[in-house]
Amino acid sequence: MAVGLGPLPTLHPVAGFELGIASAGIKREGRKDVVVMRCAEGSSVAGVFTLNAFCAAPVILARQRVKGGSRYLLTNTGNANAGTGEPGLLAARQTCAALAQLAGVDEQAILPFSTGVIGEPLPVEKIIAALPAALADLSEQHWAEAATGIMTTDTLPKGASRQFVQDGVTITVTGISKGAGMIRPNMATMLGYIATDAKVAPAVLQDLLSDAANKSFNRITIDGDTSTNDCCMLIATGQANLPEVTETRGPLFAALKQAVFEVCMDVAQAIVRDGEGATKFVTVIVNGGGTHQECLDVGYTVAHSPLIKTALFASDPNWGRILAAVGRAGVDQLDVAKIDVFIGEVCIASHGARAASYTEEQGAAVMAEAEISIRIELGRGTCSETIWTTDLSHEYVRINAEYRS
CATH class of the missing domain: 3.10.20.340 (ArgJ beta chain, C-terminal domain)
Known part of the structure; x- marks a missing residue:
């Protein structure tokens, strides 16, 4: 019933950010329900997370690890791994450890994300079994596939992309999100991932994301419910040949801020347009x-x-x-x-x-x-x-x- 929401627009690849999709069959056999995202070494990563006290195990881990040189983002749908206590934390760590071993990185470099049914044990073995296929599928071109892979009750994938030229260099900002119900974000949305090839200092990136999320994701509501799993991530890979943005001022920061804000607004409003059962x-x-x-x-x-x-x-x-x-x-x-x-x-x-x-x-x-x-x-x-x-x-x-x- 999506209101005014059509096919995905062109989602420009972001240099240094790859996405791979695989099927773990968490809720339905054959469903592409595991997404791995790889950030180029040296990327800055910022995040905003749900303020729900019953936050999910992956939220706890991702919030702890986000400032520690993140390299991979691991997302599963079909199971929220929320309301699962210590076993849920152990399960999230197990999936991260498995991906870290396969990718040859420290476990702290893996950020986990889950969405789906609350209160059920995470099917760790299924997710781990799907990781090699997701890694083999990694590509900078796979934004559209990942937008579909993170869906739950969504009827359509959601994404947006902007490009601008600064000092002769093209900068790209591309993002995807999912969410259709349990939406009144108290920081961001159900799940959102935005990447740019600009080089941005971590503190500036965090300020930029917090401001953008507050003006977009924090201004939408479908049913007044804040999810246990809400999170939105902004990754700056630094692959564009421009100086690092170290301050929240100047022409490059202003242009980047506008592009990030526009992408956030597009994907946030897409969540409302695809609200569960929405006709208006x-x-x-x-x-x-x-x-x-x-x-x-x-x-x-x-x-x-x-x-x-x-x-x-x-x-x-x-x-x-x-x-x-x-x-x-x-x-x-x-x-x-x-x-x-x-x-x-x-x-x-x-x-x-x-x-x-x-x-x-x-x-x-x-x-x-x-x-x-x-x-x-x-x-x-x-x-x-x-x-x-x-x-x-x-x-x-x-x-x-x-x-x-």
């Missing part, structure tokens, strides 16, 4: 807030409201539900008489009440569209925030009711 892509804009946080509080209250999301699914312009959500968002001393609400370009509420010009036919016409904006003017200040979300359909319930069957 919804942009919630909150303007005129006294602080950015109160704009986010209002935006997320609207985006998470089951009443609003079901009205969106039904194409029902039940604008009273929007007012009710804004009113319970917890904004201190909210003056409702200053609030205007729009769906699309149609003003549905003005100064806290039904707009005199509004007709039900206008609202119904907007709500019938596949892509809808809800704009809320708070009239309190100059801050603004934008959040992207979906409707809530019968199909979402079916997918999640049958997820383990």
Whole structure:
């Protein structure tokens, strides 16, 4: 049901970053469900990870190892290895150790990632058995295959790519992500991998990723659930013939930041467009807030409201539900008489009440569209925030009711 999400665009290869895909048959025989990514020696690697207290075993290990000269990223789908305690940590270490032995690197250079069903033991033997094939498949050209290999309930692979020229040298930024449900990232997305051939100092790379994730992955929601396995990685291989970026300023950093932000935004919004059972892509804009946080509080209250999301699914312009959500968002001393609400370009509420010009036919016409904006003017200040979300359909319930069957 992906809303406005088509085939993958051209995903430009990144020099010094290779991807290999293999089948371990974790959840289904023949499914390509193991992805190995190899970073050129000397690459910088940055990561952002879920803040869920029940974070998965691979998140614990990857978070510990990310600043230690990472060379390989190992991803499996079909099993989250979350809620598995010490045995889960041991299982993650075993898969990393096996890959390290095959690749001839230290185990600390392997970062593990998992996604899938929570609470089930990781099938270590199946994953280890698939590693030789994944290594043999390594290629800088395999972004599209890897985008498919990391999918779970996604209906389409997600990826984006940008290139720019700096001082006569072409710099590439390419990324992929997966996620369709259990999405309200509290740092990044379900899984995201972005690479560039620029040379970037580790501290600068981490700042760049944290900022980019906050403006993109941390502004999307499908169902308000933060996964146990969320993570997003940014790798700079340093293969482009340009000086190292050591500061968050200058023309090269500015161009790189724009490219990374655009890739992050594309793949983050693709997650929403492919939300489980989604029939609408919804942009919630909150303007005129006294602080950015109160704009986010209002935006997320609207985006998470089951009443609003079901009205969106039904194409029902039940604008009273929007007012009710804004009113319970917890904004201190909210003056409702200053609030205007729009769906699309149609003003549905003005100064806290039904707009005199509004007709039900206008609202119904907007709500019938596949892509809808809800704009809320708070009239309190100059801050603004934008959040992207979906409707809530019968199909979402079916997918999640049958997820383990």
